[in-house]
Amino acid sequence: MKQYTNIIAAYAIMILLIIMVGILQSWSIALSILNYCLISAVMTMGANIQWGYAGLINFGIMGYTALGGLAVVLVSVAPVPEAWEAGGFNMIICLLIIVTIVFSIKYISKKIQSSKKKNFSIAGIIILGLILLRFVSGPAIESIEAVDPAKTGFLGGLGMPILFSWIIGGLFAAGVAFVIGKIALGLRADYLAIATLLIAEIIVSIIKHEDWLARGVKNVIGLKRPVPYEIDLQNTPWFIELVEKFNKGKLSIINSMTERQDTLNQLIIEASSVYVKLCMAGLFLSVVIVLLILTQKALYSPWGRKMRAIRDNEIAASAMGKNVVKEHLLIFILGSAIVGIAGAMMVTNDGLFTPGSYRPMRYTFVIWVMVIVGGTGNNFGSILGGFVVWFLWVEAAPIALFLINLFTSHLPETNALKIHLIESAPYFRFLMIGIGLLIIMRYRPQGILPEKIIKQ
Amino acid sequence: MDILNAIIVLLNYTIIPALSYGSQLALGAIFVTLVYGVLRFANFATGDMMSFGTMVAVLFTYYFQSIGINFGILPTALLTIPFAILIMILYMLTIDKFVFSYYRIKKSPPVQLAMVSVGVMFVTQAIIRIIIGPFDRRFLDGEKFILKAIEFKEMTGLSEGLTIKSTQLITIVVTIIVVSIMFWFLNKTKTGTSMRAYSDNEDLALLSGIDPKKVVMITWMIAGVLATVGGVLYGLDKSYKPFVYFNNMLPIFAAAIVGGIGNPFGAFLGGYVIAFAEILITYAYKRFFTYLLPENLEPDSLLQLLSTDYKFAVSFSILVIVLLFRPSGIFKGKTL
Numbered sequence: 001m002k003q004y005t006n007i008i009a010a011y012a013i014m015i016l017l018i019i020m021v022g023i024l025q026s027w028s029i030a031l032s033i034l035n036y037c038l039i040s041a042v043m044t045m046g047a048n049i050q051w052g053y054a055g056l057i058n059f060g061i062m063g064y065t066a067l068g069g070l071a072v073v074l075v076s077v078a079p080v081p082e083a084w085e086a087g088g089f090n091m092i093i094c095l096l097i098i099v100t101i102v103f104s105i106k107y108i109s110k111k112i113q114s115s116k117k118k119n120f121s122i123a124g125i126i127i128l129g130l131i132l133l134r135f136v137s138g139p140a141i142e143s144i145e146a147v148d149p150a151k152t153g154f155l156g157g158l159g160m161p162i163l164f165s166w167i168i169g170g171l172f173a174a175g176v177a178f179v180i181g182k183i184a185l186g187l188r189a190d191y192l193a194i195a196t197l198l199i200a201e202i203i204v205s206i207i208k209h210e211d212w213l214a215r216g217v218k219n220v221i222g223l224k225r226p227v228p229y230e231i232d233l234q235n236t237p238w239f240i241e242l243v244e245k246f247n248k249g250k251l252s253i254i255n256s257m258t259e260r261q262d263t264l265n266q267l268i269i270e271a272s273s274v275y276v277k278l279c280m281a282g283l284f285l286s287v288v289i290v291l292l293i294l295t296q297k298a299l300y301s302p303w304g305r306k307m308r309a310i311r312d313n314e315i316a317a318s319a320m321g322k323n324v325v326k327e328h329l330l331i332f333i334l335g336s337a338i339v340g341i342a343g344a345m346m347v348t349n350d351g352l353f354t355p356g357s358y359r360p361m362r363y364t365f366v367i368w369v370m371v372i373v374g375g376t377g378n379n380f381g382s383i384l385g386g387f388v389v390w391f392l393w394v395e396a397a398p399i400a401l402f403l404i405n406l407f408t409s410h411l412p413e414t415n416a417l418k419i420h421l422i423e424s425a426p427y428f429r430f431l432m433i434g435i436g437l438l439i440i441m442r443y444r445p446q447g448i449l450p451e452k453i454i455k456q
Numbered sequence: 457m458d459i460l461n462a463i464i465v466l467l468n469y470t471i472i473p474a475l476s477y478g479s480q481l482a483l484g485a486i487f488v489t490l491v492y493g494v495l496r497f498a499n500f501a502t503g504d505m506m507s508f509g510t511m512v513a514v515l516f517t518y519y520f521q522s523i524g525i526n527f528g529i530l531p532t533a534l535l536t537i538p539f540a541i542l543i544m545i546l547y548m549l550t551i552d553k554f555v556f557s558y559y560r561i562k563k564s565p566p567v568q569l570a571m572v573s574v575g576v577m578f579v580t581q582a583i584i585r586i587i588i589g590p591f592d593r594r595f596l597d598g599e600k601f602i603l604k605a606i607e608f609k610e611m612t613g614l615s616e617g618l619t620i621k622s623t624q625l626i627t628i629v630v631t632i633i634v635v636s637i638m639f640w641f642l643n644k645t646k647t648g649t650s651m652r653a654y655s656d657n658e659d660l661a662l663l664s665g666i667d668p669k670k671v672v673m674i675t676w677m678i679a680g681v682l683a684t685v686g687g688v689l690y691g692l693d694k695s696y697k698p699f700v701y702f703n704n705m706l707p708i709f710a711a712a713i714v715g716g717i718g719n720p721f722g723a724f725l726g727g728y729v730i731a732f733a734e735i736l737i738t739y740a741y742k743r744f745f746t747y748l749l750p751e752n753l754e755p756d757s758l759l760q761l762l763s764t765d766y767k768f769a770v771s772f773s774i775l776v777i778v779l780l781f782r783p784s785g786i787f788k789g790k791t792l
Contacts, residue, residue: 427585434578
């Protein structure tokens with residue numbers, strides 16, 4: 001039991017902090033922080049599988065998050081028949097061409113032995129394929145994007161339920177991770193970090209600029225939701241009754257009938273948003289719990305021990321007959337898939353897909369800070385890291401504002417320094433995260449909740 | 457005549473911009489490579505350190521302008537570079553003392569140092585945004601153009617104009633000066649040789665009596681010069697915006713790796729490789745071919761290999777290709 005006290009204490013403090021936000025600011029804010037904390041926790045679990053279990057640095061988290069988001073659009077949005085009519089056939093041919101290119105490259109790399117000949121023929125095929133692709137896709141893309149560009153201008157999705165897209169998001173990320181892993185996993189640790197970061201940038205720039213796919217920087221808004229809408233809730237009798245029941249004391253004080261109705265309406269609006277966020281939180285929490293159980297099981301299974309052996313001494317592990325390359329690829333795919341799921345969850349939570357917002361700062365480096373701060377190799381730690389860092393990231397501005405006001409309280413309101421500092425309060429979040437990371441790296445490099453090895 | 461016109465089009469829209477952009481990348485890439493070669497980690501704070509140096513130069517420029525000092529037809533920012541370099545070096549040495557030196561002495565793995573540099577990146581970014589804010593700033597003054605398109609047309613009678621911005625020429629000239637001084641220092645002076653020895657084999661260098669503290673200090677000083685000069689030149693040419701500098705870190709990394717990380721000369725050329733690739737691949741060649749081809753063969757489309765949106769993606773793809781086929785870079789990396 002004693003070994004769990006740390007974990008319980010850390011989580012209790014975290015939950016207390018969120019409850020405090022609920023009391024001090026509002027419950028709606030507290031719940032949206034909680035939701036994002038849960039999403040971040042899933043992302044950190046993905047990164048932690050790669051870094052904590054296997055020692056692979058993956059700075060490409062941003063790319064997989066974006067792919068997860070893309071999956072939501074492609075799965076849940078209703079298809080646009082006009083666009084399909086205009087250019088769907090050509091796009092399908094393009095897909096076939098890409099598949100042919102991939103298979104012919106595979107065939108060549110198997111058949112031709114001389115490395116020079118192989119490289120040249122692969123390069124030739126790629127260039128030929130690209131020219132062919134452009135030739136086929138060019139007019140089709142133009143006509144697709146011309147279909148009602150203010151609203152659609154893209155092929156649309158499959159019109160399936162949005163929850164299904166979480167799985168597809170994971171699969172998307174896994175598929176791309178397979179390709180990237182094949183390319184980059186042979187590299188040394190810091191090369192791998194740079195390579196994955198840059199490849200993620202390529203992925204994001206493709207999503208950003210291929211408007212026929214998911215409208216690019218024009219964004220897709222009004223995605224479906226797995227939970228009820230606020231407006232519907234506000235008109236549902238059972239929900240109104242529920243709110244009335246909860247606030248009986250408050251309502252009974254008010255005498256005037258109209259005033260009472262107004263207060264009730266106000267309460268219903270607030271409660272509906274809280275209710276929706278609670279539903280989301282429930283969904284996210286169940287994902288986190290399922291993943292936690294799976295990753296914990298994996299960590300303490302023979303497979304987990306093998307991964308740790310590879311992480312701690314690659315040469316010894318391969319001498320023992322473990323296939324290091326294969327295991328690295330597997331874990332790279334698994335971790336990326338989890339990040340993809342998180343990306344899909346995030347877009348579902350927001351209800352919109354904004355490719356322009358995928359930036360390495362927010363989706364790679366902050367996630368990495370979460371992993372390092374929480375505790376590498378410990379799933380409870382990485383979830384906690386997601387909570388703590390996201391909480392800081394959101395609440396840094398109010399905290400900074402409070403501190404600035406405290407320290408400059410003797411200065412007059414018109415003081416230039418004070419005004420400047422108050423204006424730049426949002427940027428203190430970078431300072432807090434950075435200093436937090438530096439302190440953790442220096443004094444507790446294993447993280448808040450360090451890795452635990454259970455000896456059997 | 458048409459051939460001349462075609463050449464001018466190419467010069468004006470691809471070669472000159474690529475040369476100046478490449479110089480800016482090259483300075484950054486040498487900075488990355490030096491830190492990687494001597495201090496042995498990938499510095500993720502590169503872009504923000506360059507941004508910090510530029511910020512100081514911008515502030516000094518504003519100050520100089522307010523007290524009425526200027527540099528004639530040249531931008532005032534050039535005058536402020538020495539001051540900016542001093543503050544930049546001071547900042548780097550402070551960070552090294554409080555952050556990096558601990559891990560260096562402990563001989564931490566490079567990955568840990570890279571992670572620490574991410575922390576430094578956050579802090580630097582915060583400092584910059586708190587001091588100067590995230591907005592776009594132009595600090596170019598003095599003469600804007602050396603050669604205007606109209607003047608060129610009048611001079612030569614060609615139908616295509618050639619524009620040379622003063623910042624482009626300044627960038628190229630300053631880069632040549634800084635880089636040649638640096639190579640002279642690395643190859644001819646005793647301190648430079650000791651730095652190369654340290655980067656080549658740390659233990660052997662220590663045995664032969666090279667002072668690691670001095671090597672590290674000199675490295676940060678050179679790095680400070682490169683970061684500030686590179687940053688200011690980029691800022692003069694385009695404009696100063698902290699977020700853009702952070703993003704520039706990525707092509708700079710690509711340039712350093714393409715050239716062979718740890719190899720300053722490789723990084724220098726790598727910068728131009730990346731810049732030329734980015735611009736040549738995303739340039740629309742329609743006008744170029746209109747001049748060259750006979751009239752009935754004139755192209756209808758833009759003749760653009762990739763849209764300019766994919767500028768960054770091009771450099772990253774080159775990096776991926778290089779990593780696949782020659783992981784040590786075009787010029788063998790990892791010796792200084």
